[in-house]
Amino acid sequence: MVLALVEHDSGEVEDTSLEALTLARDVADQAGESLEAIAFGSEAEGIAETVGAYGVAVVNAVDHAELDAYAPEAYGRAVAQCAEETGTDAVVAPGTDRGAETLAHAASKLDETMAAEVTDVDVDVDDDYALTRQRWGGTLIEHSRLSADTNLLTVAANEISAAESGGDPADVSTFSPDLDGSDLRVQLARVEESDVEGVPLAEARVVVGGGRGTDGDFSELEALVEQLPNAALGSSRAAVNEGWRPHDDQIGQTGNKIAPEIYIAAGISGAVQHMVGCKGAENILAINTDPEAAIIQKADWAVVADLHEVAPSIAEELDRRGHAD
């Protein structure tokens, strides 16, 4: 059996979990095994219809008074126990922060190896897994083999198209893990809403990013964003570290992943940790005073000039044309 960790919001399954389910079903089909899901939260049974359409036969709905709120080690313990009790060959989790953290704890409790950021699995005749997975934020593709009593893997987010297979709503079975006090050392205490307004970076059609080259003055970039429909302001980590922008604005390996039609990167050098966050951009326009800056090579278009002159010129031209489509 293959067990998939499913994340949901009040019974609505997250897209990254649908992607993970799609890969989990492929693994189960190749191995000739059934597919089950494990889900946390009081409304876990609400996912039965959605995951049934992805080939899940049974939802193991975790039932524990302490586990409605996220608790990484306890979630890992529950996944490990469910895997052991159901004789699972593989556990597949979405490559989200929580999916990866939960599976890492499960791996340590099962004393097994975990492979992260997987994009493809070939199950061979010995039931070994030939994996394709991403490293270094997707800048390196690795081919590796995984052979364990329970193969544990997370699925790289936004790399697999979620595809239903058709199927009846899954049966729901309650799973009650046996936790000890130490499993609850870390628990989610509260959720704070971000105070950032406007279009979310991940959904923006145009992103204007500023780096250390702004010297802390984002006013021209902000004015440009205001002129463009469905646009958002982002930044490099250097600008965040300087205290010029909030971390919510950061693009890159340790920030947001963006996928706009155009990314205008102003005063940003193009470090690899920044570029992995914008590899989903269809086009990149770099504005940089240094013709040798790495981003000039990586961009579709480049303007070698001072951003404090170029950004107002673009805004002026948009204004002159009377629209910004």
Ligand SMILES: Cc1cc2nc3c(=O)[nH]c(=O)nc-3n(C[C@H](O)[C@H](O)[C@H](O)COP(=O)(O)OP(=O)(O)OC[C@H]3O[C@@H](n4cnc5c(N)ncnc54)[C@H](O)[C@@H]3O)c2cc1C
């Ligand atoms: C583990 C790890 C994770 C990281 N994660 C991230 C991440 O998620 N996101 C991220 O961004 N970075 C990340 N970094 C940092 C990354 O390596 C770079 O240090 C950072 O991206 C540099 O930011 P920058 O391009 O704004 O600054 P710089 O590298 O200092 O570049 C500034 C650029 O501005 C240009 N410039 C200067 N003045 C002007 C002007 N007036 N007009 C136009 N251009 C001008 C310069 O020519 C230069 O190219 C990470 C690093 C590590 C080690």
